[in-house]
Every structure is written in C-alpha cells, then in structure tokens.
Amino acid sequence: MERYDVAIIGAGMSGLAAGIRLAHFGKKVCIFERHNAPGGLNSFYAKDGRKFDVGLHAMTNFVDAKSSKRAPLNRILRQLRINRDDLGLCPQKQSRIAFPGVDLRFTNEFTFFVSEIERVFPSQIDGFLSLVEDIKNYDNDSLTGEFVSARKRLRLRISDPLLENMLFCPIMYYGSATVNDMDFGQFAIMFQALFLEGFARPFDGIRPIIRLLLQRYRETGGIRKMKTGISQIIAEGNKVSRLELDNGEQVQADVVLSSAGYEETLEMCSPKVEFDRSTYDDRLAFVETISVFSEQPKSWGWGDDTIVFFNDSEVFDYQSPSDPVDLRSGVICIPNNFEYGEQGDLAEGVVRMTCLANFDSWDLYSENEYYEKKDQWFDSIWKASSQFLPKPESNPFASRIAVDMFTPKTVERFTWRKRGAIYGSKEKMKDGRIGFDNLFLCGTDQGFLGVVGSMVSGIAMANAHALR
Amino acid sequence: MTNEECKQVVIDIIAEIAPDEDVSDINPDVALREQLDLDSMDFLDIVMELRKKHGIEVPEADYGELASLGSCAAYLTPKFNALV
Numbered sequence: 023m024e025r026y027d028v029a030i031i032g033a034g035m036s037g038l039a040a041g042i043r044l045a046h047f048g049k050k051v052c053i054f055e056r057h058n059a060p061g062g063l064n065s066f067y068a069k070d071g072r073k074f075d076v077g078l079h080a081m082t083n084f085v086d087a088k089s090s091k092r093a094p095l096n097r098i099l100r101q102l103r104i105n106r107d108d109l110g111l112c113p114q115k116q117s118r119i120a121f122p123g124v125d126l127r128f129t130n131e132f133t134f135f136v137s138e139i140e141r142v143f144p145s146q147i148d149g150f151l152s153l154v155e156d157i158k159n160y161d162n163d164s165l166t167g168e169f170v171s172a173r174k175r176l177r178l179r180i181s182d183p184l185l186e187n188m189l190f191c192p193i194m195y196y197g198s199a200t201v202n203d204m205d206f207g208q209f210a211i212m213f214q215a216l217f218l219e220g221f222a223r224p225f226d227g228i229r230p231i232i233r234l235l236l237q238r239y240r241e242t243g244g245i246r247k248m249k250t251g252i253s254q255i256i257a258e259g260n261k262v263s264r265l266e267l268d269n270g271e272q273v274q275a276d277v278v279l280s281s282a283g284y285e286e287t288l289e290m291c292s293p294k295v296e297f298d299r300s301t302y303d304d305r306l307a308f309v310e311t312i313s314v315f316s317e318q319p320k321s322w323g324w325g326d327d328t329i330v331f332f333n334d335s336e337v338f339d340y341q342s343p344s345d346p347v348d349l350r351s352g353v354i355c356i357p358n359n360f361e362y363g364e365q366g367d368l369a370e371g372v373v374r375m376t377c378l379a380n381f382d383s384w385d386l387y388s389e390n391e392y393y394e395k396k397d398q399w400f401d402s403i404w405k406a407s408s409q410f411l412p413k414p415e416s417n418p419f420a421s422r423i424a425v426d427m428f429t430p431k432t433v434e435r436f437t438w439r440k441r442g443a444i445y446g447s448k449e450k451m452k453d454g455r456i457g458f459d460n461l462f463l464c465g466t467d468q469g470f471l472g473v474v475g476s477m478v479s480g481i482a483m484a485n486a487h488a489l490r
Numbered sequence: 491m492t493n494e495e496c497k498q499v500v501i502d503i504i505a506e507i508a509p510d511e512d513v514s515d516i517n518p519d520v521a522l523r524e525q526l527d528l529d530s531m532d533f534l535d536i537v538m539e540l541r542k543k544h545g546i547e548v549p550e551a552d553y554g555e556l557a558s559l560g561s562c563a564a565y566l567t568p569k570f571n572a573l574v
Binding site for chain 2: 046047048087091092097100101103105485489490
C-alpha cells in the first residue's frame with residue numbers, strides 16, 4: 023500500500039498551497055482530486071471551444087508590491103516562494119455598491135472609499151473611521167474565537183441602517199456562509215480583502231494562477247492524482263489510518279488535510295461520524311450567468327464598473343430565497359474593466375451576473391424543466407441586474423455571441439460541495455480540527471475565502487499540523 | 491565551518507525567503523527582526539530551510555538562539571561542524 027507523509031484532499035487553492043509548502047520542505051505529499059481540472063471553487067472549463075473561469079470575478083486582497091509584507095498576498099507569495107510578477111495582476115478600475123438612488127464607489131485606494139462615505143453619509147464618517155480602526159486592530163491570525171455578531175459590532179459605530187446594509191452587501195456576497203449576519207472576525211477579514219486592499223485579475227483570469235501553483239508544486243516534488251476522489255477516510259479511534267480512493271485502492275498517510283468541506287469530510291469518515299445534518303438547510307447557494315459579446319462593454323457605455331454589488335431596497339436580505347433565484351440583489355462583474363495596460367482589451371466582452379438561489383428548486387426540476395428554467399431566469403437576471411448599470415448606448419444583445427449559466431446543481435456536481443454552497447458550512451473550524459488526531463480541514467471551512475484566503479488557509483494548516 | 495561562513499548560510503536563506511529584503515548590510519549584533527521585516531512565520535521558514543538544506547535541527551525551545559546573525563552563528567556553527 024502506498025504511503026505518504028501527507029495526503030491532501032482537493033486540488034483547489036488551499037490544497038495546492040499546502041502541498042507546495044509541504045513538498046518544498048521534503049514531505050512526501052499527494053493531492054487527490056476527483057475532478058479532472060484543478061482549482062476547486064476557482065477552476066475553469068471550456069464550452070464550445072471558449073474558455074470560462076468558474077468563480078473568479080476578481081482576486082481580492084490586492085496590494086501593490088511596496089505595501090506591507092504582512093498583507094496576505096505578499097505573505098503567501100513569500101511562503102510559496104512565488105515571484106509576484108509571475109501572477110501578472112492587473113488592478114480594477116472602480117467598483118460600486120448600488121442601492122436605490124445611492125452609489126458608494128470604491129477603488130484600490132482606500133482613501134477614495136472614505137471620501138465616498140463622507141460624501142454620501144457625512145454624519146457617519148467618524149463612526150466609520152472608528153470601525154476601520156476596530157477592523158485593523160482585530161487579530162486575524164487567531165485560530166480560535168467565538169462567533170461575534172458583526173451586525174452588533176457594526177452598530178456600535180454606524181447608526182444609519184442604509185450604510186450598514188451597503189457595507190454588508192459586498193462583504194456577504196464575497197464570502198459569508200451565514201444568513202444575514204456573520205462573525206465579526208470574518209467581516210474584518212473580508213473588509214480588509216475588499217476595501218483596505220482591493221481587486222485585481224490576471225489578463226487571462228484564473229488559469230495563470232493555477233498554472234503557477236501547479237508548476238511550483240511539481241518543482242517541489244509533489245504528487246498529484248486527478249480524477250481520483252477519496253471515497254472513505256478510514257479511522258481507528260481518533261486516528262485516520264487509511265484513505266480509500268474511488269477506484270477501491272487504499273493509501274496510507276500520516277497526516278490528512280481535507281479541503282472538501284467540514285460536513286463533506288465528516289461524511290467520508292468510516293466508521294460513520296454522527297453530526298447535525300440540519301445545518302445543510304441553511305447553506306447559501308448562488309446562480310451565475312455569463313454573457314459573452316464580440317464588442318467591449320465600454321462600447322455601449324459600461325466601461326467604468328469592474329464589480330457592482332446591487333440591492334433594490336434599503337434593506338439587504340442575505341438568505342436562501344423561496345424563489346429559485348432572488349432577483350432583489352446580486353453582483354455584476356465586467357472582467358473587461360481592469361487596467362490591463364499594454365496588454366490591451368480582452369478579446370471578447372464578458373458580463374457575469376450572480377444572484378442568491380434556492381438549491382432545492384434547482385434540485386427538483388426534471389431535466390427538461392431545468393434547462394427551460396435556466397433560460398427563463400437568465401433573462402430575468404439580466405433585466406434585474408442591468409438596471410444598476412448605465413442605460414446602454416446601443417443594444418448589447420446585438421453582439422452577444424455566447425452565454426452560459428451555472429446553478430447550485432452545477433456547483434455541487436463539479437465541486438462535491440453539498441447543496442452547491444460555495445462558501446461552505448456555516449461552521450468554521452479555525453484551528454482546522456474536526457475531532458481526529460491527524461485529520462484537519464483547510465480551505466473554505468477553515469474560515470478563509472477567496473483565492474488569496476484559501477492559500478493563506480492551506481499554508482497555515484500545513485504549518486500548524488504537518489510541518490513541525 | 492567558520493562563524494562568517496555560517497552567517498552567510500543564514501543570509502542566503504533569508505535572501506531566498508524574503509527576496510525583497512536588503513540583506514547586504516545586516517548588523518550581526520542587532521536582532522534580525524529589528525533590521526528586516528521578518529515575522530514568526532519567516533523564522534519558522536529559516537528553521538525549516540536549515541533542516542532541508544543542511545540537515546540541521548533546531549528544536550522549538552532554541553528558536554530564540556536565532557534572534558541575531560551573531561547569535562545564529564554562535565549557535566549554528568558548532569552544529570555544522572558536528573555534521574562533518
């Protein structure tokens with residue numbers, strides 16, 4: 023039976039980062055990935071010969087090279103021995119939080135966001151600045167901590183509910199697994215990632231980042247088995263002794279890091295582990311539409327916004343909707359609107375729109391209904407979202423050449439996340455421990471999200487549990 | 491191995507871990523943390539690289555011995571020489 027120092031479940035960002043760390047320091051590491059493509063929740067695919075990114079709107083946590091070495095991006099580059107220039111990150115132009123009649127714009131310069139808060143909410147600016155201090159002073163490295171309501175913490179500083187909701191809209195959309203509130207620690211991490219730091223994207227999207235990670239992993243001697251899922255984690259008492267692969271083979275590992283998710287990992291354990299499955303009902307899911315155009319969005323007047331977080335009323339409601347899709351709020355991403363400099367424009371125009379969705383509705387449709395509903399909702403999402411963009415100067419549809427859409431079913435099918443919950447379980451295990459001596463979580467359910475956050479997680483869990 | 495050679499080994503490791511730091515003018519008597527932007531994770535990496543590259547084990551209780559370039563040399567040189 024093959025034996026590894028460390029087995030990693032999942033070739034997403036956290037698994038790859040953990041693998042690079044461990045292999046670099048001489049551990050015999052194998053990453054097992056059930057899908058045929060790496061990247062996990064930040065993967066890619068091709069449809070009709072056209073390349074698509076799965077989840078990437080923008081990479082958050084963007085800081086420039088000169089800024090603090092403590093910034094998560096600079097820290098992971100150091101720890102993975104990756105040269106920053108190789109990522110080829112291009113900063114965003116400008117993003118926006120759009121509520122009825124009110125816009126808050128933000129860029130990668132935090133002072134601009136402060137000036138926007140001052141312009142729109144002059145009475146709230148002192149409270150807002152105090153909140154920023156609270157966030158900066160929050161100990162993000164702590165691997166323990168109880169749930170602290172971010173809503174309650176925010177209300178100590180912000181008295182205008184509209185500003186409160188406008189701040190929560192982007193932060194929840196970009197990484198909250200809990201309904202209508204979130205842990206303040208998580209809020210602080212996301213606030214830093216979105217506002218104090220910022221958005222960027224490689225010209226070619228997620229692929230160059232994954233390519234770089236794979237290359238580093240290979241160089242360090244790591245082993246990777248694709249289309250090789252783990253069917254069972256076999257434990258004796260509190261110690262995992264073997265992993266059974268989908269093909270029935272077994273392997274041994276001294277330490278196992280799982281990026282499959284908290285409950286998903288427990289489901290794999292043998293003998294069976296009892297846990298509360300009712301939390302599955304609270305899981306948040308999304309739909310995303312992608313429209314591809316032969317023209318650049320700027321040609322019809324959509325050249326300014328990189329990301330728009332919109333909500334059609336003063337109150338922002340972040341929970342699983344009763345309808346298949348909640349059209350009241352969402353996120354629009356226009357990947358063309360990054361500063362690509364000399365690289366020029368992307369070859370095609372792309373508009374991505376994301377809304378909250380109800381997993382069960384999509385799960386229960388028959389195959390025919392499913393495709394019919396996808397088409398219907400595609401159009402509704404476009405209508406609802408595009409109201410928050412300038413009125414187009416010409417008809418975008420005249421140059422539309424391709425569309426795609428994914429639902430919570432799609433996410434579940436390719437990532438094995440229960441109910442397609444991209445932000446995972448509402449339980450986050452910050453120390454990675456789930457009740458075994460040598461099985462630990464990394465990735466989304468360890469509590470860090472996004473491309474950079476996932477890598478932070480993989481590195482932290484590798485350091486803490488498999489390296490010393 | 492001399493103390494000076496040992497210092498160079500540590501400098502080479504730091505240069506690899508933190509390519510953006512200027513390692514050309516480190517004062518051996520002043521704590522590394524005071525001269526360079528290194529955190530506890532970087533020190534863990536120095537320990538791990540010593541093990542990987544040179545087979546030198548630094549137990550966690552001794553991490554404090556790596557505070558300055560001078561103390562690194564005093565602590566590590568005998569370990570290097572014991573390897574031969």
